[in-house]
Every structure is written in C-alpha cells, then in structure tokens.
Amino acid sequence: MRFNKYIFKAVVFFLIFSLLIVGCTPARRPVPSPTPPTTPAPETAPMKPDNTNVPNEDIGSARNIGNDMNRAMETRILREVERIEGVRNAAVLVNNNTAYIGVDLGTNVPDTRVDAIRKEVVQRVTSLEPSLGPIYVSANPDVVGRLRAYGRDIRAGRPISGFIDQIEELFRRPVPRT
Numbered sequence: 001m002r003f004n005k006y007i008f009k010a011v012v013f014f015l016i017f018s019l020l021i022v023g024c025t026p027a028r029r030p031v032p033s034p035t036p037p038t039t040p041a042p043e044t045a046p047m048k049p050d051n052t053n054v055p056n057e058d059i060g061s062a063r064n065i066g067n068d069m070n071r072a073m074e075t076r077i078l079r080e081v082e083r084i085e086g087v088r089n090a091a092v093l094v095n096n097n098t099a100y101i102g103v104d105l106g107t108n109v110p111d112t113r114v115d116a117i118r119k120e121v122v123q124r125v126t127s128l129e130p131s132l133g134p135i136y137v138s139a140n141p142d143v144v145g146r147l148r149a150y151g152r153d154i155r156a157g158r159p160i161s162g163f164i165d166q167i168e169e170l171f172r173r174p175v176p177r178t
Contacts, residue, residue, distance in 0.1 A: 086109040099129070146166075
C-alpha cells in the first residue's frame with residue numbers, strides 16, 4: 001500500500017511537471033517572410049527651389065465662377081429694380097436661372113399700386129436678363145427681410161443650396177392681407 005502511494009504521488013508529480021513544461025512553451029508560428037524595403041513615394045506636386053509647393057494657378061479666376069456670375073447678375077437686377085418708382089430698396093437672389101426678388105415699397109405707395117409694381121419688376125428683370133426663367137417677386141416686408149439675411153449669409157460663403165428650400169417656401173406660402 002505504501003508502494004502504491006509513492007507511485008501515485010510520482011505519477012501526479014510527473015503529470016503536473018509535464019503540464020507546466022508543455023503549457024509554458026511559446027506557440028510555434030511560421031517564420032514571417034522578409035518584407036521588401038519600402039521606397040518613398042514620388043513627389044507629385046511641383047516644388048519651388050526652396051522646397052515649398054507651387055500653387056495651382058491654372059484655374060485663373062474660375063474658382064467660383066457660378067456664384068460670382070450670379071452675384072454680378074444680382075447686383076445688376078438690384079440696381080434696375082431700385083430705379084422703379086415706389087421701390088425704396090430691394091433684395092435679390094439668383095439661383096441657376098431663377099430670380100427671387102423682394103421689394104421694399106415706400107410708405108406712400110397705395111395698395112392698389114403693389115401689383116403693378118410687381119409686374120413692372122418682372123418686366124424690367126426679364127428685359128435685363130432674358131436668360132432667367134421664373135422670377136418671383138414679393139412686397140411682403142417679412143420676405144424682404146429674410147431675403148436680405150439669406151443674401152448676407154451667401155455672401156459670407158454659405159452655399160445657396162442650403163437655403164433654397166426655405167427661399168422657395170417664402171414665395172409659395174400665401175401672404176395675409178389686411
């Protein structure tokens with residue numbers, strides 16, 4: 001019985017020792033293949049002698065040609081609209097071939113003359129810029145104020161595409177009359 005006890009202890013000790021040896025060895029992994037040396041990327045931009053990039057000057061003044069042309073057209077339309085008798089000042093936005101015009105009428109303009117002024121605005125703008133499609137005109141002071149605010153935002157660099165739905169909604173909704 002003593003002999004069995006010693007054999008049992010020896011077998012247990014051997015198993016624990018063999019588990020420690022086998023369990024603590026690092027796993028065998030395949031040897032990675034050597035990677036070829038990396039070559040630096042070729043220079044793609046032309047460089048000046050002082051190693052600074054040369055700006056792309058090929059585009060000339062065409063950087064923002066669509067918006068610049070619209071802003072110039074807006075200025076021409078604005079000047080023409082403000083020449084109309086009864087119009088104190090105006091706000092104009094042009095998007096593609098659509099013009100949105102708000103006219104601020106003087107205090108002495110009768111309500112019966114408002115529609116005639118709006119028609120005259122459309123007529124003058126059409127003769128000035130025949131390429132324009134629909135021309136929306138409003139004499140509502142709220143619309144004029146919002147058009148001015150949108151114009152300031154656009155001139156500050158925000159794209160008109162961000163406002164176009166709101167601008168169209170200004171001219172779609174009915175104006176309450178008192």
